[in-house]
Amino acid sequence: MVNGTGGTGEAGRALGRRVREVDVLIVGAGPAGLTAAEHLAAADCGTVEVLEREQQAGGVPRHCHHGGFGTPWTSGPRFAAARSRAATDAGAVVRTSTTVTGIPEARTVDVTGPDGLERITARALVLATGARERPRAARLVPGTRPAGILTTGELQQAVHLYGQYVGRRAVVVGTEPVAYAALDTLRRAGVTVVAQLTDLDRPQIPPLRAADARLRRTVPLLTRTTLTEVLGRGRLTGVRLRHADGRTTQVPCDTLVFTGDFVPEAELARGAGLRMDRATRGPLVDTAFRTDVPGVFAVGNVLHAAETAATAAAEGHTAAAAVRRLLAHEDRPHAFGPQLAVAPPLRWITPGRLPRDLPADDTQRFLVRAAEPLPARGGATLTVTQDGRTLHSERVRGPLRTGNSREISGSWVRDAALDGGPIHVTLAATRR
Amino acid sequence: MNAPAAEGRVTRYGPLQDSAAYDVVVIGAGVVGAGIARELARHRRVRVALVEASHDVGDGTSKANTAILHTGFDATPGTLEARLVREGHALLGAYAAECGIPVEPVGALLVAWDEDQLAALPGLAAKAARNGYEAARVVDADALYAREPHLGPGALGALAVPDESIICPFTTPLAYATQAVRAGVDLHLNSRLQHVTWAEGEGVGGHTLHTERGPLHARWLVNAAGLHADTVDRMLGRTTFTVTPRRGQLVVFDKPARALVHHILLPVPTALGKGVLVAPTVFGNVLLGPTAEDLHDKTATHSTEQGLSALHTQGARILPELLEEEVTTVYAGLRAATEEDDYRIDSWAEQRYVTVGGIRSTGLTASLAIAAHVTGLLAEAGLDLGTPTSLPPVRMPSLGERTQRPYQDPGRIAADPDYGRIVCHCERVTLGEIRDALGSTVPPASLEGLRRRTRARGGRCQGFHCGAALRDLFDGELS
Structure with a gap:
């Protein structure tokens, strides 16, 4: 173990950090990162290390207890476990509870984990940090700030990973596919969905699936409806809605789930000074998933919040080829x-x-x-x-x-x- | 050298089983009440209780302000507020350094957007001087834009007030309460006051406070009930003032916005009102607000469509790029305004009662000076306080973005790996810090309380990543 002040100009910050080098460093063990790791490790690219800040590898699919991950009958957790195993079996090192806290210079990251602080420099750095749903505040929904308001991501973890009590009566905002996953999770948690709403004029999924939720699951769908106010102190007691004709109604509920409206988890990329794409809000990449900084790649939902795990995984595979090309011709300017x-x-x-x-x-x-x-x-x-x-x-x-x-x-x-x-x-x- | 006092109790549930009278009961555990309790705790002779309606300290107006440590440069000269803010600025600055309360001396710029405002700046500098603050300087537009290159177009100049600072509004009342409890003050939460009676006891009369959790006896009473100070005043038969809640809605922007602003950008006060400010926070975010809406409902701490839209318009002028950043949170607080433009601190010796009313947005800054002032009034009125001792210092968690956080501290992680396990990723809060908060002298009663103590769940994802994990830790602590 080398203790010292690695890097340049950042000596103060590097103090007390274990300074290491690897060939390929991947940030984020979701579908994109794990798949890239698997293919790079299998191709003998030297040391391939994946850093995951959560306690388990797998990314968002870990808490998506529904099919459609690769095959209609493959659940999220199974997909996550399979991708994780494939990466490890191929020889990649997947480290969990290990957080990249900054990118002080190109291809060099600062890391915090239970074993201490590190500064790791890689020949190729792949950012696969994923996406998150925009929560209530980011959507500027007015009202009080009671408990009982969550995103699908938090809901799924609460129900599927921790078995927590959620509530009795829920209102669900959004009609993207993830909203229907939220409906399933709420049903499994014994929560009645009293309304699903969207300000658009139709749900953003195929009509059959929407009809299934509305008719078989009897979830009332309110289109062209805006959530105008959150009500309740301590615990949520209801929401106020405005309909297309200007009418306002109040719906009693104790749970409010904001679904979809994903944004890239791109703060590391931005903090590193990578050139960003103003439209996607993720890093700007070329078709080889190269950012504007040599040796730094980005892949998966940090580029397009949010697509399916299969899409992210396929990109991880494609990006692996680009990373291999870089490793073979490292000195060639891009x-x-x-x-x-x-x-x-x-x-x-x-x-x-x-x-x-x-x-x-x-x-x-x-x-x-x-x-x-x-x-x-x-x-x-x-x-x-x-x-x-x-x-x-x-x-x-x-x-x-x-x-x-x-x-x-x-x-x-x-x-x-x-x-x-x-x-x-x-x-x-x-x-x- | 005094022997260390027995630690006070922190109670949240069950009847208040206390037959013995407290020497002083302070009503309201906001930043003002907690500060008074802490000051009284220095006097070992008196037995003190801090009584609060909510389940946590700092849970009312104290948690929803603009988080500024004011110099008092713009106070009305000669008022009690002007003096206590000036004194409080120095006292809290020193206290914050001692306790590790995050403070950043970023300085303020009062930005003039039209000729009238520009013309008002020299007068404001002169007023600052009358308040004992000599360092305010008028700067021209070029100097202003050199300091704040992202400022919207059209600013004509500014008054620079270099000693205005930003501070953590959550840690401050918590530090006071922690120190008070450790020095023997009992903290009774969830104890809303219903009415107060007076009874002549054995030898000495006293107050009986009838709370939701039963009665408490007190020889002396201090009313620091904030928004409800007038209600408590009336329980004591006094009708000296009426609190009109003035709502301030605020928007907090995500951390990338922090690079856009270097100072507290204050508006120039005009006849049309104080206007909104843009300020960095000690957590590395940027604050836009507050609105100023006079209301009647003391529970109206909700944000509104109109309020947020007005802030959007103002923000677009002050710092246009700010609006391209993601919003992390929105909150609203109620300032305890009264009919007069000053603090309303009065003492009735015969009634053994001190009321501390009308403490508005400057209360955080002035809190330690208010505490000293109120303690002085109690002594003048006849409370025998004895000689004050100094309290054992308290060290608060390192929450400020500009200080070394546990996740950055190799020594701390080596001693306990839980300081290397980050649970809240947006704010980089570790398992070790969450355990510390849950086991602290004044533990949180809710996930919101945990957030104010650690920053956990206070970031851009608002729990998408860590919400369920945090609840698991919190519930585990309760069971």
Whole structure:
């Protein structure tokens, strides 16, 4: 064990830290981080270490007790355990209760854990820090501040990890897929859902699933309804709602669950000075998941809050290849091509730029997110242009929803001019 | 050298079984009441109880203010408030350093946004001088923008008040209460006062306080009931003032916003009101507020759509980039305003009663000076206090962002690995700190109380990551 003052210029802060080096360091043992670790360790990339701040590896799927993780019948905890085992079996070291508290310089992280403080420098650093739901305050919902208000993440942990009492009557805010997971968890905890509400005009999941919740589970769905006030002292006693016609009503409840509206857990990336994508609020990456700092990658829901565990895991796999390429050609400077930009009704696209120094990878997919729900009927056309030249256009079938993204083809990447202007991705109603 | 006093009791439940009378009962365990109890605890001769309606100390107005340690530069010269704020600033500054209460001497800038406000600055500097504060200086727009490059466009200049500081509003009353209890003061929580009677006892008369948990006897009474000070006053047959709650709503922005602002940005007071401020917090966040709404309901500590929207508008002018950051929390507090623009501290010797009313947003700053003043009034009125002793120092948890936190302290983690296990990730609160808080002299009664003691669950995720784990720890402590 080396005790000392590693790093440069930060000697004071490094005091008392164990200074170490590894080949690959991955921050976050969720689906993206674990999958990247598995493939890097299996490819003999030297020491591959994953740092996880929670007590168990696995990320958010740990507390998602429903199917749909890879297969319809694979539950979150099983998926989490399998990914974790696969990473460890491949030779990666997964350390839990170990928190990265800062990134004092590129590829160097400060760590706090029960064994003390460390400063670890890696040849490649992969940020896989995931996402969180925006809680009540961030949504600026007025009212009192009683107990009984939670996000789906807290609800699932309370019920599935700790078996805690939740309440009797709940109101659920949101209709993204995660809202329906919250409904399931509340039902299992014996909580009656007295209302589910959204300010949109329809739920943001397929109609069959919405109908199932509404009819079979008899959860009243209030569309075009806004939560205007939280009521109660000590414990929540109710909420005030405003409907589309201006009517206001009061709904008694002791539990209020805010679902969806995910944001990237990107504070480490931002604190490290990585260039951020203003639209996604995560770090800006190219199609090889490289940030603007050489040797630093970002992958998973920190880029796109939030997609499925399978999407995050697939990215972890793709990113592993990019990390291997870096390790093989470490001294080669990286260069970036044009950035991608969207316009309303699209909200963001990720990855947000093309590499310039790598061969065009036309198997790469992009994810686009709509700023508002787009109708199911009529159809729309997505067009990719650069400097006035159309690179690609594709029909977008079915509705675009606000809570998850649409995958678009990357087949056009090889046609893009890497020294050209920004690439514009637009969506317009299909002309008949 | 006095022998160490037996520690006082902290009670929350069950009947108040106390037949013997206290020498002094202080009503209200906010920052003012707790400060008075602490000051009285220095006088070993007197037996003191601190009685509080809520389940925790600092749970009313004290928990929802702007967290500023004022110099008193803008007080009305010659008032009691002006004197006690000035004295309190020095006293609390020294006390905070001794106890580890987080303080950052960031300084304030009163920003002038129009010619009238700019013209008012020299007068404010002169007023500051009349309040004994000589260091205020007018700075021009260039100097202002050099200090605050993210300030919105259109500011014309500012008054710099270098000694205004930010402080932790939660640790301060807790430090007072902790020290008081350790020095023998009994703290009775959940004990809302219902009425007060007077009885001539054996040799000496006294008050009987009828609380929700039963009666308490007191030879002397100090009313530090904050918003409810007028109600308690009326229980004692006094009608000297009426408290009109003035609500202040505040928005706390996430830590990346801290880089946008270096000083407390104060508005220039105008005829239209005090306006809102933008200030860093000792936890590394940024505060925007407060609104000022005169209300009648003393329980109206809720935020409103209109209030938040007004703050949004004001914030957009003062620090436009602030609004791009995530909001961590929103809260509202009620200042205990009365019909007069000064503190209302009165003593009735024949009734053995001191009332401490009208303590508004400056109460945190002035608290130690108020405590000394009230103790003086009690002595003048005939309470034999004996010689004061100094209290054993108390060391409060290191909550400030600019101090070394346990998760950064290798020695502490080596001694106990629980200080290396971070439970609340947004605020980086360790298992060791949570255990310490749960086992402390004045333990929390709720997760909110735990938050005020540790910062746990006070960050951007508001419990998404750690809420259930914290509840598990808290419930485990209770069972």
